[in-house]
Amino acid sequence: MAKTILIVDDSFSLRQTLGIALKGAGYDVVEAVDGKDALAKLDGRKFNLIISDVNMPNMDGISFVKAAKLLPAYKFTPIIMLTTEGDEAKKAEGRAAGVRAWVIKPFQPPVLLDAVSKLIMA
Amino acid sequence: MDMDMARDALVQESRELLSAMEAALLQIEDSGADSEAINAIFRAAHTIKGSAGLFAFNRIVSFTHIVESVLDRVRNGVLPIDNAMLSLLLNCGDYIAQLVDAIAARLEEVEPDPVRRAELEAQLNQLLDEQDTAPTHSAPAAAAVTHTAQEPTVSEDPVASPYWHLSLRFSADVLRMGLDPLSFLQYLGNVGTLLNLQTLPEGLPPLAQLDPEQAYIGFELDLQSEQDRAAIDGVFDFIRDDASILILPPHASMREYRALLAARNDPQMLAALLAQGTLTADEAARALLPEQETVEAVSVVAPVAAIEPAMKLPANAPRGDEKKGGYEQKFIKIEVSKLDQLIDLVGELVIAGAGASLIANRRKDSQFEEAVQSIAELVEHIRDAALNLRMVPIGEVFQRFPRVVRDISHELGKEIDLVVTGADTELDKSMVERLSDPLMHIVRNAMDHGIEATDARLAAGKPLAGTLRLNAYHESGSIVIEVSDDGRGLNKARILAKAIERGLVSAEQVLSEREVFRLIFEAGFSTAEQVTNLSGRGVGMDVVKKNIESLRGEVEIVSTEGAGTTVRIRLPLTLAIIDGFQVMVNESVFVIPLDLVIECIDLAGLDGHHDIVKLRGEPLPFIRLRELFELPALEHGRESLVVVQFGQQRAGLVVDRLLGEFQAVIKPLGELFSRIKSISGSTILGDGRVALILDVANLVHQAVQQQATTQNGKAATGLVSPQKSNG
Numbered sequence: 084m085a086k087t088i089l090i091v092d093d094s095f096s097l098r099q100t101l102g103i104a105l106k107g108a109g110y111d112v113v114e115a116v117d118g119k120d121a122l123a124k125l126d127g128r129k130f131n132l133i134i135s136d137v138n139m140p141n142m143d144g145i146s147f148v149k150a151a152k153l154l155p156a157y158k159f160t161p162i163i164m165l166t167t168e169g170d171e172a173k174k175a176e177g178r179a180a181g182v183r184a185w186v187i188k189p190f191q192p193p194v195l196l197d198a199v200s201k202l203i204m205a
Numbered sequence: 206m207d208m209d210m211a212r213d214a215l216v217q218e219s220r221e222l223l224s225a226m227e228a229a230l231l232q233i234e235d236s237g238a239d240s241e242a243i244n245a246i247f248r249a250a251h252t253i254k255g256s257a258g259l260f261a262f263n264r265i266v267s268f269t270h271i272v273e274s275v276l277d278r279v280r281n282g283v284l285p286i287d288n289a290m291l292s293l294l295l296n297c298g299d300y301i302a303q304l305v306d307a308i309a310a311r312l313e314e315v316e317p318d319p320v321r322r323a324e325l326e327a328q329l330n331q332l333l334d335e336q337d338t339a340p341t342h343s344a345p346a347a348a349a350v351t352h353t354a355q356e357p358t359v360s361e362d363p364v365a366s367p368y369w370h371l372s373l374r375f376s377a378d379v380l381r382m383g384l385d386p387l388s389f390l391q392y393l394g395n396v397g398t399l400l401n402l403q404t405l406p407e408g409l410p411p412l413a414q415l416d417p418e419q420a421y422i423g424f425e426l427d428l429q430s431e432q433d434r435a436a437i438d439g440v441f442d443f444i445r446d447d448a449s450i451l452i453l454p455p456h457a458s459m460r461e462y463r464a465l466l467a468a469r470n471d472p473q474m475l476a477a478l479l480a481q482g483t484l485t486a487d488e489a490a491r492a493l494l495p496e497q498e499t500v501e502a503v504s505v506v507a508p509v510a511a512i513e514p515a516m517k518l519p520a521n522a523p524r525g526d527e528k529k530g531g532y533e534q535k536f537i538k539i540e541v542s543k544l545d546q547l548i549d550l551v552g553e554l555v556i557a558g559a560g561a562s563l564i565a566n567r568r569k570d571s572q573f574e575e576a577v578q579s580i581a582e583l584v585e586h587i588r589d590a591a592l593n594l595r596m597v598p599i600g601e602v603f604q605r606f607p608r609v610v611r612d613i614s615h616e617l618g619k620e621i622d623l624v625v626t627g628a629d630t631e632l633d634k635s636m637v638e639r640l641s642d643p644l645m646h647i648v649r650n651a652m653d654h655g656i657e658a659t660d661a662r663l664a665a666g667k668p669l670a671g672t673l674r675l676n677a678y679h680e681s682g683s684i685v686i687e688v689s690d691d692g693r694g695l696n697k698a699r700i701l702a703k704a705i706e707r708g709l710v711s712a713e714q715v716l717s718e719r720e721v722f723r724l725i726f727e728a729g730f731s732t733a734e735q736v737t738n739l740s741g742r743g744v745g746m747d748v749v750k751k752n753i754e755s756l757r758g759e760v761e762i763v764s765t766e767g768a769g770t771t772v773r774i775r776l777p778l779t780l781a782i783i784d785g786f787q788v789m790v791n792e793s794v795f796v797i798p799l800d801l802v803i804e805c806i807d808l809a810g811l812d813g814h815h816d817i818v819k820l821r822g823e824p825l826p827f828i829r830l831r832e833l834f835e836l837p838a839l840e841h842g843r844e845s846l847v848v849v850q851f852g853q854q855r856a857g858l859v860v861d862r863l864l865g866e867f868q869a870v871i872k873p874l875g876e877l878f879s880r881i882k883s884i885s886g887s888t889i890l891g892d893g894r895v896a897l898i899l900d901v902a903n904l905v906h907q908a909v910q911q912q913a914t915t916q917n918g919k920a921a922t923g924l925v926s927p928q929k930s931n932g
Contacts, residue, residue: 158418161383183382184443201392201443202384 086203087111087128091121091135091147092165101134104192105199118142122150129156132203134163134195137173145173149180161202163195215256216309217538219265222249223302224604230291230298231607238286244460246294247276253301262313265304268322271329272297284332293328295608300325363456364488368400368427369437370453370478372465374407377419379447386420389444396437397430401481407471423469425477462492541634544595551584551591552782552870558584559867559891588782588868595635596778599677599686600628602641606648606675613652620670621656627677632684636756636776640686643749643760647688647772648673650746655692655770665767667691683758683800684778689771695764697721704730717913722762726750757885759852759902775852785869785888787896788847788860791836794896795860796869796888801901803848803855805863811846816911818846818857826912827857828904833883849901856908858899869898883907 088110092098102112113130115121117139133151137144144164151157163184164177174185186198226249229242250273257265272294278284303317316322371393375386393399405423409415430437434452441450451468453461462484466475479489558581565577603625614621632640656662656671663669676687697718704710704724716724724730728747753760758776777783777798785796811818818825827846831838839861846857869888878884885900 159380159383159385161385161388178446181382183384183447198443200388200395201440202388204385204388204391 085109085111086131087113088199089113089115089121089124089130089133089135091115091118091133091139091144093117093136093139097136097165100192101195104196108196108199110199118144118147118150121147125151125154125157130160132161132163132199133157134165134199136165137170137177145176145180148177148182152181163198163202165190212308216305218256219253219305219308220302222253223298223305225249226298227295227608228604230295231611233286234288234291234611235607240280243276243280243286247273247280250276250301253305257308262304262308264313264316265301265308268297268304268326269301271326271333272301275329275332278333290332293325293332296321297325297329362459364459364462364483365456365485366427366483367455368429368483369397369455370457370462370465370483371424371426371428371437372449372451372453372469372474373426374423374449374469375420375444376447377408377416377421379420379444380418382447384444384447386422386424386444386448389440390424390426393426393428393437393440396432396440397428399426400429401425401427401483403477403481405471405473405477407473423471425474425481425483427481427483459488459491462488466492539594544591544634547591548595548782551588554584555588555782555868555870556889556891560893561891563891585868592633592782595633596631597634597637598629598631599637599640599684600625601637602644603628603675603677605641605645609645609648610652610673613649617652619652619656619658621652622670622672624672624674625676626674630677630679630684632776632778639752639756640774640776643752643774644675644686644688646746646749647774648675651688651690651692651770651772655690655694657693661693665693679778680775683775686774686776687771688774689769691769694766694768694770695722695725695762696766700724719761722764725762726760757900757902761852782868782870783898785867785898786847787864787867787890788830788845788858789862789864790830790834790860791839793834793836794864794890794894795830796867796896796898797847797849797858797901798898799866801849801851803850806846806848808844808846808859816908820848820857824912825855825857826908827859828908828911829859830899831859831861849905851902851905854905854909856905858904869896871898 088105090098090101090105090112091114092101093116098114098116102114105112113124113128115124118135119142121133121135122142133148135144135147139147142150148162148164151160151162161184162182163186164182165188166174166177166185167188177185184198184202186195226246229245229249233239233242250269254266254269254273257269275284276294279286279290284290300318300321303321304313307313307315307317373386379386390399390402403425405425406421407423409421415421428437434454437452438450441448444450449468451465453465462478475484475489475492478484478492479486484492558577562574562577562581565574568574606625607623610621610623651673652671656673657665657667659669662671672691674687674689676689678685700721701710701716701724704721704727705712707727707730709724709727709730710716726746726749730746750760753774753776756776758774760772760774762770762772764770784799786799786802788795788797806820808818811820816826816828818827825848829844830836844859844861845863846859847863848855848857867890871886871888874881874884874887882903883900884897885903886898888896888898890896
């Protein structure tokens with residue numbers, strides 16, 4: 084069964100590019116536009132990995148991750164955060180929330196696919 | 206991570222490395238350069254630099270960097286390791302120690318000793334420059350050495366395995382970080398082919414305590430890969446903070462494998478490496494041994510095939526090559542106060558146990574008594590184990606002396622060899638600290654006043670180099686520490702003359718040799734005609750004696766004029782709890798340290814005069830405790846004699862009743878009692894009463910002195926016989 088990945092980003096174009104790349108690599112993809120939307124989508128479903136932007140309206144990526152980590156079903160779910168170069172403060176905040184995998188924007192899709200394949204079994 | 210803790214760890218680690226470095230330097234001075242010692246020095250500098258770099262302690266980093274460059278050339282045989290080099294490196298070690306002290310004091314921003322630093326750096330740089338300006342003078346040899354040094358994995362004792370070896374351990378929380386170790390293993394397949402994977406359940410707790418959300422296992426695996434280290438390392442980018450990942454290249458050196466084993470410190474690890482074929486049986490056997498271990502030791506391990514020997518031996522494995530100072534700490538570190546607290550509690554437990562057994566005895570309930578008895582036995586074991594925790598080898602004190610002796614002998618222009626024996630003799634940690642200063646003083650005295658100047662030695666027909674011996678051993682409940690020299694010995698007449706001049710004794714007094722020597726410990730006594738900056742300042746031996754006595758110990762001097770002097774310190778093994786022997790005088794209970802009790806005899810059956818009794822044909826002086834403590838006499842009058850021994854002397858103590866053995870938790874006496882000579886402390890009995898602990902050393906002296914005066918008083922009677930010898 085294909086693994087399902089949740090993409091959380093307010094940028095449509097990014098969601099789209101990522102979606103294409105991930106689907107091309109054999110993953111199922113669900114998209115959310117911000118943290119709030121993403122939290123709602125977690126319910127009743129099991130994602131194998133979450134890719135989230137940091138800066139988003141309504142609920143930012145860090146708050147979303149903190150909330151997600153509190154849900155029993157997502158305690159162990161790998162999370163990749165997309166960040167910009169040099170945003171060390173956010174990164175530290177994310178680390179505290181339990182994020183270990185970071186991909187710096189802008190990135191080439193293969194870089195992200197590579198990160199995904201480190202974090203979940205094929 | 207708590208930065209302060211990390212900083213303390215750095216300080217601690219650096220100090221240990223520095224003392225290892227010093228030991229290695231002195232070893233080279235003593236027995237010539239050997240590559241292992243040089244490597245140890247290099248490693249020490251290298252590790253200090255590395256750890257300091259993590260904290261950006263740049264003063265250390267920049268200085269150790271130069272030291273390291275010089276050491277690198279020494280290691281490669283480019284620079285010679287001669288006396289000048291040894292002195293320079295010792296000084297560098299001292300200076301690094303200053304820098305470490307500054308870090309410990311949170312003063313790393315301040316240069317502790319700019320002058321010294323400049324001097325040392327100038328010397329080091331000069332060595333480096335000299336070598337640079339004369340690059341190819343011995344072209345082939347030097348070039349070859351330098352070349353191999355750049356590729357250590359090719360030249361230095363490589364293992365047979367052609368694969369990368371990866372050692373992975375994960376923090377317990379790794380899963381909660383969304384990191385699955387297995388997926389990283391799977392990803393490794395992208396950079397190479399996984400071979401020989403072993404799972405090490407090193408931290409796996411019993412099932413009942415297992416937290417399924419935590420990671421407990423580690424992996425050892427071989428990887429066949431054409432990629433470089435950066436690529437393999439890159440696999441672990443995300444997980445690096447939550448895991449410890451060590452990567453060894455194909456044909457890594459034995460040293461790297463030893464370092465790996467030491468880093469993992471896991472008894473199962475070597476077995477795993479052996480089982481999966483990373484190391485051959487022979488390599489595994491060698492990995493267990495420090496590099497210059499004897500052939501004999503190898504032959505014990507090597508022939509035994511496969512996994513068995515490795516499973517038995519890994520306790521030694523982490524000793525590898527980093528630390529082999531014998532008593533170097535490779536243990537967990539515990540705050541001393543925690544140990545003290547434990548010992549206190551055990552002490553209370555002993556007292557409470559004694560109370561319980563008293564009640565059990567009164568109840569005459571045999572089951573209860575039996576239960577109390579078995580608890581008492583366990584408490585005794587716990588007591589011994591707890592006290593043992595505080596026991597450390599005296600080597601901790603002794604290890605300072607090679608350097609001290611070296612420096613002082615240079616300063617004095619004397620040639621002095623130090624011989625240390627019994628360094629693994631154990632004693633209470635609290636004594637180690639307080640023993641250090643007195644010992645230092647005695648050693649300095651011996652070097653300054655004891656051992657003669659070179660020409661005087663030659664004139665006396667002695668070997669040119671003087672010998673100073675440090676020795677320690679256990680003897681009937683005490684530890685004995687001896688400092689002996691083969692110097693000029695004590696001059697009895699001169700000591701006596703000086704003592705009379707100082708008014709310490711009167712001219713008419715007749716003193717035994719022992720008593721004359723004891724004068725040296727009187728306050729203000731110093732015979733040194735020439736006051737040097739080392740000793741002879743008039744403070745000294747009396748302070749030494751006071752220090753030793755505050756540890757309930759004793760110090761004595763044995764000396765033969767012209768042949769040498771031995772200062773012998775005798776200390777109790779512990780200051781906390783002793784096995785005591787209870788005796789009763791009138792209604793008072795006294796405790797005698799059991800180790801010092803030789804035998805108990807009914808006094809009535811013995812033939813005695815005054816204060817001396819004849820025991821198996823030998824005179825034995827005795828003291829009546831009733832008289833000593835001015836207790837009222839009892840009616841029934843059946844007395845017992847407890848024979849005690851301290852050092853080589855025996856005496857008898859006359860008591861009313863013998864009560865038997867008992868564990869005494871020593872409670873110190875208040876200041877008020879500090880002048881009472883015959884009592885060394887107090888203890889609490891099971892029924893809550895207080896009993897005094899007798900100071901046997903003092904009582905024996907009193908009795909022997911009494912005997913001497915009695916003998917001087919009358920002519921020799923049949924009771925007097927030559928000094929007995931006993932062991």
